[in-house]
Amino acid sequence: MSTLTDGTPSGAGRHERRGTAVVVGASLAGLLTGLSLSRAGYDVTVLERSGPSPRSGAALGINGDACGGTRLPAGSDGAAPSLWALASGGSASPVQAWSAVHARLRAAAEADPRIELRHDTAVTGVGQDDDAAWATTSTGRTLRADVVVGADGHRSVVRRGVAPDKPEATFAGYVLWLGIADEAAVPAARRLPRGHDRPDILDAGDFCLIGYPLPGEDGSLAPGARRLGWAWFDPTRNDLLREKGCVVGDVVRRSLRFDAVPAHTHRELAAAARDLWPAPWQDAILDRVERRAVIGTPIAEYVPDRLVNGRLALVGNAAHVQTPMTGMGFDASLQDAEALADHLAGTSEVRAALRGYEETRLHGARDLVRSGQQFSRSFAGGGH
Ligand SMILES: Cc1cc2nc3c(=O)[nH]c(=O)nc-3n(C[C@H](O)[C@H](O)[C@H](O)COP(=O)(O)OP(=O)(O)OC[C@H]3O[C@@H](n4cnc5c(N)ncnc54)[C@H](O)[C@@H]3O)c2cc1C
Structure with missing residues (x-):
């Protein structure tokens, strides 16, 4: 054959x-x-x-x-x-x-x-x-x-x-909130230093955040031209995931798309970001929350x-x-x-x-x- x-x-x-x-x-x-x-x-x-x-x-x-x-x-x-x-x-x-x-x-x-x-x-x-x-x-x-x-x-x-x-695959019990912001949206004094190219891994109480400096669309790694990718591990939203049909039983069905994240969740994420995360990641998260450009991915294994x-x-x-x-x-x-x-x-x-x-x-x-x-x-x- x-x-x-x-x-x-x-x-x-x-x-x-x-x-x-x-x-x-x-x-x-x-x-x-x-x-x-x-x-x-x-x-x-x-x-x-x-x-x-x-x-x-x-x-x-x-x-x-x-x-x-x-x-x-x-x-x-x-x-x-x-x-x-x-x-x-x-x-x-x-x-x-x-x-x-x-x-x-x-x-x-x-x-x-x-x-x-x-x-x-x-x-x-x-x-x-x-x-x-x-x-x-x-x-x-x-x-x-x-x-x-x-x-x-x-x-x-x-x-x-x-x-x-x-x-x-089965649900692992938490959601990953994901976004990528332009570093230009972050005030100059709060940006990453030049040459910072490794991920930052941060812990705060129930949560964990990985922040990734990325090249800009044009490949530039200059401060202000980069992009800031972030992934926020959150085990406190499982009721929302089930209510929206993203997780059914033990199975992850789909991600929570930008437009399906409720307004009150956006407000809670913004408030938590101000409390939990330092610059520039706080700024990058607030930028994406304001633009309603956050996606929630329930994690499966x-x-x-x-x-x-x-x-x-x-x-x-x-x-x-x-x-x-x-x-x-x-x-x-x-x-x-x-x-x-x-x-x-x-x-x-x-x-x-x-x-x-x-x-x-x-x-x-x-x-x-x-x-x-x-x-x-x-x-x-x-x-x-
Ligand atoms: C749009 C998108 C964005 C992603 N973004 C990230 C990211 O930013 N960071 C990260 O770490 N990982 C991301 N991932 C997941 C990442 O690609 C995987 O974790 C990993 O790299 C392995 O990918 P994969 O190709 O095995 O699976 P996946 O990336 O999940 O791709 C599966 C593909 O199969 C297609 N497919 C599914 N069922 C069918 C079907 N019945 N018939 C035909 N096609 C089908 C899907 O549309 C998809 O294109 C993303 C995945 C997708 C689809």
Whole structure:
């Protein structure tokens, strides 16, 4: 089986093909996996339920040191840039704007003739037989390939085909309030010093705050031109999350969007920010609260027992969901993508290759989630 079939040829005839893959989800893990599988000789179709407009996020930890040998400068030795170099744009900054990383990976995927990126395509189920795996979309189309990879995040549909006995990630008991402010909104006397490029991690009573200096839109790190990303860990809003349907039972359903945060919550966040947090983070939070540009993300966790089943595989948050406090969401996704491609390269024994991938990644993925759970339990206790 080496054709991708739903009536649409994918890269047919352009290259010598080693196999076909459908990747579900075109966020960071999906794009990284599409790129790594393409390099392994696969023709890849990436299916993403959201539309093609640029997507917004907050700050993302992108720690090249954790990515072992992948931290190569772009184009070294005349080779294609490493995935880390593609994602980071070659910048050594350990924290970047999520939207910038996503945009770079998407541009690389769109420029790759082996990758077809389809937006507005929600996958509703997956299946497999001896010869192929497939993904079915909400419009009733079925795409068959040698391998189907779930990169569809913490509520993964593909995970239901890999681990039907344990399909859901569970709520960790707290919400992360997220925002990115322009440093220009902060009075000069309250800004970070020049050269301050590491995250600030602050504790106050029940709460915890991580503040991330980020380059400005133009890449500038000059005081006043930077951006200030912040993530406020808050275990006191679980009633609100349940009332808004963001958390149902033990399951995180969705984030609390900007426009769904109630006015009284904005007022309470502003008052608490004035009490709890020093400049410039207090200013950055107040700026976003005033502009109603705060998003609340309930945190989920998932310790995997399996990463593969036959011709189905999971990467990124579909595979393992860890608290953002680990700072490892991107790095683990990159390691998954590279390991998967390493195992699939040069073999037609897809099932054996996927078992090898699971052997390589499962132990580390479980350890990563569990290390984060130690934080979550001490931070939020058991009182969800
Ligand atoms: C818009 C957005 C902004 C984010 N911002 C940040 C941030 O600022 N900081 C941070 O640390 N992390 C952020 N994250 C999460 C971060 O990307 C992950 O924690 C991590 O990097 C691993 O990503 P992932 O690709 O595995 O999962 P996710 O980023 O959750 O991506 C899953 C993707 O799959 C798609 N999808 C889900 N179900 C289906 C389906 N049935 N069919 C088709 N497509 C599907 C989703 O639309 C999404 O694009 C953000 C995620 C998104 C989607």
